Amino acid sequence: MGTRNPVTWLGSPAFPEAARTALADTQLRRNLRNATTTIRGRRRDAVGELPDWEQLRRAGEAIKDDVLHHLDRYLEQLEEAVTARGGVVHWARDAAEANEIVLRLCGDAREVVKVKSMATQEIGLNEALAEAGVHAVETDLAELIVQLGDDRPSHILVPAIHRNRSEIREIFRAAGLDPASDEPRVLAEAARAHLRRKFLSCEVAISGANFAVAGTGSVVVLESEGNGRMCLTLPRKLITVMGLEKVVPTWQDLEVFLQLLPRSSTAERMNPYTSVWTGVTPGDGPEEFHLVLLDNGRTATLADPVGRQALRCIRCSACLNVCPVYERTGGQSYGSVYPGPIGAILTPQLVDDPHDKQAASLPYASSLCGACFEVCPVRIDIPSVLTHLRAQAVEAKGRSAESVAMAAAAWVFASASRYEKAQKLGSLARLFARDGRISWLPGPGAAWTSSRDAPVPAREPFREWWRKNRG
Amino acid sequence: MASARAEILGRVRDALRDKPTAPPVPRDYVRSGEASVELLAERVAHYRATVHVVAEPDVVPLLGELLAGKRIVVPDGLAWDVPGMTALRDPLTVAELDAADGALTGCAVAIAQTGTIVLDGGPGQGRRALTLLPDHHVCVVRADQIAGTVPEALERLDPLRPLTFVSGPSATSDIELDRVEGVHGPRRLEVLIIR
Numbered sequence: 001m002g003t004r005n006p007v008t009w010l011g012s013p014a015f016p017e018a019a020r021t022a023l024a025d026t027q028l029r030r031n032l033r034n035a036t037t038t039i040r041g042r043r044r045d046a047v048g049e050l051p052d053w054e055q056l057r058r059a060g061e062a063i064k065d066d067v068l069h070h071l072d073r074y075l076e077q078l079e080e081a082v083t084a085r086g087g088v089v090h091w092a093r094d095a096a097e098a099n100e101i102v103l104r105l106c107g108d109a110r111e112v113v114k115v116k117s118m119a120t121q122e123i124g125l126n127e128a129l130a131e132a133g134v135h136a137v138e139t140d141l142a143e144l145i146v147q148l149g150d151d152r153p154s155h156i157l158v159p160a161i162h163r164n165r166s167e168i169r170e171i172f173r174a175a176g177l178d179p180a181s182d183e184p185r186v187l188a189e190a191a192r193a194h195l196r197r198k199f200l201s202c203e204v205a206i207s208g209a210n211f212a213v214a215g216t217g218s219v220v221v222l223e224s225e226g227n228g229r230m231c232l233t234l235p236r237k238l239i240t241v242m243g244l245e246k247v248v249p250t251w252q253d254l255e256v257f258l259q260l261l262p263r264s265s266t267a268e269r270m271n272p273y274t275s276v277w278t279g280v281t282p283g284d285g286p287e288e289f290h291l292v293l294l295d296n297g298r299t300a301t302l303a304d305p306v307g308r309q310a311l312r313c314i315r316c317s318a319c320l321n322v323c324p325v326y327e328r329t330g331g332q333s334y335g336s337v338y339p340g341p342i343g344a345i346l347t348p349q350l351v352d353d354p355h356d357k358q359a360a361s362l363p364y365a366s367s368l369c370g371a372c373f374e375v376c377p378v379r380i381d382i383p384s385v386l387t388h389l390r391a392q393a394v395e396a397k398g399r400s401a402e403s404v405a406m407a408a409a410a411w412v413f414a415s416a417s418r419y420e421k422a423q424k425l426g427s428l429a430r431l432f433a434r435d436g437r438i439s440w441l442p443g444p445g446a447a448w449t450s451s452r453d454a455p456v457p458a459r460e461p462f463r464e465w466w467r468k469n470r471g
Numbered sequence: 472m473a474s475a476r477a478e479i480l481g482r483v484r485d486a487l488r489d490k491p492t493a494p495p496v497p498r499d500y501v502r503s504g505e506a507s508v509e510l511l512a513e514r515v516a517h518y519r520a521t522v523h524v525v526a527e528p529d530v531v532p533l534l535g536e537l538l539a540g541k542r543i544v545v546p547d548g549l550a551w552d553v554p555g556m557t558a559l560r561d562p563l564t565v566a567e568l569d570a571a572d573g574a575l576t577g578c579a580v581a582i583a584q585t586g587t588i589v590l591d592g593g594p595g596q597g598r599r600a601l602t603l604l605p606d607h608h609v610c611v612v613r614a615d616q617i618a619g620t621v622p623e624a625l626e627r628l629d630p631l632r633p634l635t636f637v638s639g640p641s642a643t644s645d646i647e648l649d650r651v652e653g654v655h656g657p658r659r660l661e662v663l664i665i666r
């Protein structure tokens with residue numbers, strides 16, 4: 001259809017420029033460091049408790065590979081099973097088509113409730129609905145914070161991870177929610193009161209899906225707050241938008257993912273609520289169920305034998321939390337709903353446009369340290385895909401200014417000693433910095449900085465940080 | 472123009488022209504585990520739910536104590552007749568459910584390793600909204616309903632029924648990753664396990 005893929009945000013600068021701004025924001029970096037340090041420790045405990053974690057990872061990898069290798073067959077099976085149980089399946093080639101379908105299904109509704117979903121963010125559904133006069137109310141607490149703050153998400157799982165409690169209180173105040181304090185409990189209570197009426201009265205709900213079982217047509221959503229259950233149960237009509245790759249072959253396969261996902265994402269033995277539904281159940285839940293199967297660059301990604309493994313991703317966000325680049329730059333620098341290491345390999349493939357500068361800079365937003373692969377529950381070899389995509393980009397159009405800049409940053413991030421050296425020289429470099437650019441890096445880094453495009457080193461000594469967090 | 476369906480399936484087949492293959496799925500992970508009352512009690516309590524381990528004859532008296540004087544939603548087919556509370560039964564409106572003090576149910580399966588209870592809408596559990604809107608959910612688990620692990624639990628469940636896996640009360644960690652119990656789902660979860 002020739003329209004721009006909204007998976008990247010229009011007007012976002014390319015990664016190096018955005019990262020420079022983020023690196024200068026100390027509040028942001030403090031919020032992020034606190035959050036990712038906490039979640040890393042918890043994940044380690046949750047995963048360490050299972051003696052068969054490696055076996056589960058290998059099973060998860062193999063199941064997802066089987067899905068991808070026979071995706072046509074599993075999608076047809078899924079469609080048949082959902083239809084047989086009273087659901088309606090729709091197919092969308094791209095974002096515009098998916099948005100059109102959902103808008104049509106919304107009918108006369110002017111307000112719909114929504115449970116957090118990466119796929120609907122990816123296609124810019126809320127904006128598309130708003131243009132047509134339909135207000136989509138985000139009901140996940142973090143999404144609500146992002147929506148009310150007219151902000152952008154910075155993390156897959158905790159989209160408002162860049163905000164601390166007092167900032168959140170201000171956002172709520174400005175939106176008229178008026179929480180009595182900035183205690184998380186009080187803020188959550190304010191959100192509950194704000195959304196309750198909407199849950200009880202909305203006619204239409206929109207959700208994503210974590211998994212869908214080809215054999216049975218069952219769709220699965222994992223969540224914590226109960227807003228998912230509200231959306232999936234109370235409204236008369238449920239519309240679920242799901243990426244093609246979310247299908248799994250059998251019910252039994254879920255036994256692997258229901259262990260991998262909660263421990264990798266929220267670091268819990270199990271998330272508070274998991275809902276499973278199959279088509280329509282008379283007398284229980286919505287009377288109408290629509291499943292929108294979304295391509296939007298997935299089949300293009302599937303065509304690359306190296307890059308296709310990105311489609312194994314179950315959106316746990318573990319790779320974000322361990323990434324030294326993510327922790328320093330924040331999620332918004334990636335200019336896409338998919339930030340961090342997974343974003344660096346998925347976004348450019350979904351966009352599939354070598355002229356999109358922002359997407360093209362993403363494969364360089366990594367130090368190739370390998371921490372992302374080690375934590376990935378479905379064993380996506382992110383460093384290899386990054387290297388592969390970099391080679392492709394160079395082949396397509398030579399080295400761009402963005403790629404040179406990112407390579408310089410990555411080169412510094414990659415080694416504690418290099419970073420430390422740059423760090424020591426940092427105050428010196430700062431003197432020469434203009435617009436956040438530095439003109440000189442130590443040793444061979446000089447070769448890179450002669451292109452005047454390396455980010456200013458952050459203030460915290462990297463080695464110390466590395467020892468604390470990765471050792 | 473070809474239908475979106477035909478075009479997408481065509482793109483998938485094109486993308487897979489290299490005919491990739493993968494080894495069979497290795498299923499050498501742990502399938503079975505301890506299915507004890509003690510482990511389930513410990514793991515449910517870990518989520519800051521209230522847990523009572525009781526002998527069969529003590530179930531009704533304890534429920535009576537917990538729920539006396541309250542307006543409690545009760546699904547069809549519940550095995551326990553609790554004195555002293557007002558039982559609310561379907562048909563109930565959303566507003567009536569919202570105004571109830573709590574809901575009392577059984578479950579289909581419980582998972583010891585993860586501290587999870589699973590509802591499948593069967594007898595004594597009711598439609599999903601019954602256990603969602605009231606702010607307090609009291610769930611009774613029989614020892615024979617406890618599965619050790621996630622694989623063992625899924626084996627016992629019918630995916631064609633609407634399922635809700637519940638692990639502790641509603642919670643969020645969206646603000647500074649600080650866990651807060653009780654957002655939209657029931658803020659209090661109380662589990663009675665019959666020894």
Ligand code: SF4
Pocket residue numbers: 264312313314315316317318319320342372375376377378379380
């Ligand atoms: S790439 Fe792996 S670690 Fe990262 S979000 Fe996806 S599944 Fe999780």
